[in-house]
Amino acid sequence: xxxxxxxxxxACAVVFALAAPAxxxxxxxxxxVCVADYASPVKLNGFPCKTNISADDFFFDGLRxxxxxxxxxxxxxxxxxxxxxxxxxxxxxSIARIDYAPGGQNPPHxxxxxxxxxxxxxxxxxxxxxxxxxxxxxKTLTTGDVFVxxxxxxxxxxxxxxxxxxxxxxFNSQLQGTQQIAMTLFGATPPVPTDILAKxxxxxxxxxxxxKANFAPK
Numbered sequence: 001x002x003x004x005x006x007x008x009x010x011a012c013a014v015v016f017a018l019a020a021p022a023x024x025x026x027x028x029x030x031x032x033v034c035v036a037d038y039a040s041p042v043k044l045n046g047f048p049c050k051t052n053i054s055a056d057d058f059f060f061d062g063l064r065x066x067x068x069x070x071x072x073x074x075x076x077x078x079x080x081x082x083x084x085x086x087x088x089x090x091x092x093x094s095i096a097r098i099d100y101a102p103g104g105q106n107p108p109h110x111x112x113x114x115x116x117x118x119x120x121x122x123x124x125x126x127x128x129x130x131x132x133x134x135x136x137x138x139k140t141l142t143t144g145d146v147f148v149x150x151x152x153x154x155x156x157x158x159x160x161x162x163x164x165x166x167x168x169x170x171f172n173s174q175l176q177g178t179q180q181i182a183m184t185l186f187g188a189t190p191p192v193p194t195d196i197l198a199k200x201x202x203x204x205x206x207x208x209x210x211x212k213a214n215f216a217p218k
Contacts, residue, residue: 058087074104114176123165187215
């Protein structure tokens with residue numbers, strides 16, 4: 001009898017262990033739509049749903065025009081995520097337009113919450129991502145090409161053509177999050193201690209301070 005009870009207890013433990021991820025949260029929507037209520041004081045993982053909605057909540061025209069690439073990077077990301085497009089709240093998708101001046105770059109960065117896939121609207125781009133084993137996968141893309149960047153991996157795009165370039169980027173998250181590597185390390189507030197960065201990059205403190213100055217708030 002004792003052995004049977006032990007077997008039953010062990011079987012129950014396995015069942016509960018396998019079920020634990022499913023019990024942690026429901027990944028599926030529990031209603032047709034949940035348009036983000038930006039005015040709500042409620043804080044949660046995402047945005048609460050607003051009551052009065054219309055077709056305009058599911059419409060966004062911010063990607064029609066090229067972005068202004070007159071900046072140090074020579075690129076601009078125009079995002080249509082839940083912060084600007086309330087209709088995508090809880091839907092697990094968002095989109096962006098990225099424009100590049102000749103020679104412009106979307107600097108090395110990561111998206112901690114999403115895989116990214118891009119479709120080239122115009123131009124010639126060198127794109128790539130780096131795995132956790134420090135292996136670089138890179139490709140030159142032209143109009144009509146598609147490339148995917150796995151979730152969380154460092155990646156970049158650079159315009160290798162003589163004219164402007166643009167892509168449409170899709171994400172499997174309503175708010176993918178973006179960490180620009182250089183800005184994260186050299187422009188953090190409060191700043192990362194200089195000696196830590198100097199040791200990490202094996203350069204002098206003065207060089208770190210010089211780089212930090214380039215990322216200081218303007």
